[in-house]
Amino acid sequence: MTDSSMTMPPVLSARNVSLGFDDTTILAGVDLTLHPQEFVAVVGASGVGKSTLLRALAGLLAPQSGRVEIPAAITRDSRAWSMVFQAPRLFPWRRVQGNVELGLEGLSLSKAERRRRALEPLALVGLDEFAERWPHTLSGGQQQRVGIARALAVQPRVLFMDEPFSALDAITRRRLQQELVELRRRTEAAIVFITHDIEEAVLLADRVMVLGNGGMDQPARVVEILEVDMPLDDRRDYPEFAPLVQRVETIIGSY
């Protein structure tokens, strides 16, 4: 994130958002403002409502109360937001290229433009040569990269990522984390990143939002927001890295 992006209008603002099912509230009082290129990681114990929060921020779930705004309206050739899911969820009946084009369908783009726009992010994740392949012929890591390309193709203002690397093996996950660091430099999108991997959160994010249980019969809430004040390159080598990871772990452990 650059300093100038902080002066730009926010691309997402959530005010006092509460979430739940029927009469039960599982997460309450979430405030979040995101500026272009900003990266917020959301961490917390299993079942605390991280993925539910992400879906509410994206508008896939209606909050019980509060308001979420993504001011950037849909334009002729882009969408306000897109999402990378925990499982790649590629459509097996579409080739790789067809999957990446999904979000571009319905925009005012010619077939040739759609094709070009799909190939760009595929090249960015190193899979442009796989455009004509069927999804089942790709490895899990490659499928997830196609999922990322699909999300980037619509040039979103906000990119939601729901534990995108959790189902991958350690080596692939590490490589994709590095690719995401590179990707951040080349995209204007702000990113909301859900993860249960604290090290991953500190490695990638500008801010780490920690969700914790509110106590007996109380909904979960944001218990702490930590700034990650380290350059993006090789964060693991910085002396602040390990203590910050430790601190987040301690916060999560105490709720």
Add this chain to the structure above:
Amino acid sequence: MMVGMTRAQRTLYSVLGLTGFLLFWELSLRSGLLPGSLVPLPSSIPGVLWLELLDGIWFDVVRSSLSHYSVGVLLGSTLGIAVGISAALLPRFNAAHAWLARLLRPIPPLAWIPFAIIWFGINPSAAAFIISIGVFWINYFASYSAVHSIDPGYDEVARAFGQQRFLARLTKVSLPAAAPGILSGMRAGLGQGWMTVVAAELFGIPGIGQRMMEASSLLATDIVVVYMLTIAALYATFDFLFMVVQRRLLRWQS
């Protein structure tokens, strides 16, 4: 299980089994073990088929049956798929017709023959109607199950990528995701159609069924067998052609 057998060995055993059966059939009749008036000699079948071909009867009855079959299968498949998909996607429609479906489903297609005659008379439309009923239910349930069991995650992906409209989700998610189940239903419907076509023609509508009925009343069992084998051959041909199309359409499957 055919574990440990090569393709050639399997073919050899299949040929041996079929030849053994025909031989047993032929010898049983020639030795008097089976009465010749009830079962024809297998060796007489090619000659009888040739006569049916020469007289042009075979072509006429097959053409008639194919026309009943085609109309019935097309009608039953189209309606079955349309109603099945609608039921799976539209909860109110599903609830509104669920009891009616439960009521009508167990009624066999042939039980509709009296109504078919009253409504259409003894003509090809009646046969097509009876065939379509059996085909309808197979396609209805196959399509309903196929759409109903689609991973809801695909729908979420479609909505996340701006495909919120019903028609977009239908064409981009529901139909392609359910295609394997729908096509399996269509294939089963093709088989069901051939099972019903003979029965639907037994009450006097020209076709294979009527020819078999005529032949059996004259104890011409060899002619009956000719048309039994004709149905088997037609079914196998249709099934093979459909399988080729099915494989092509589902080439995305692993």
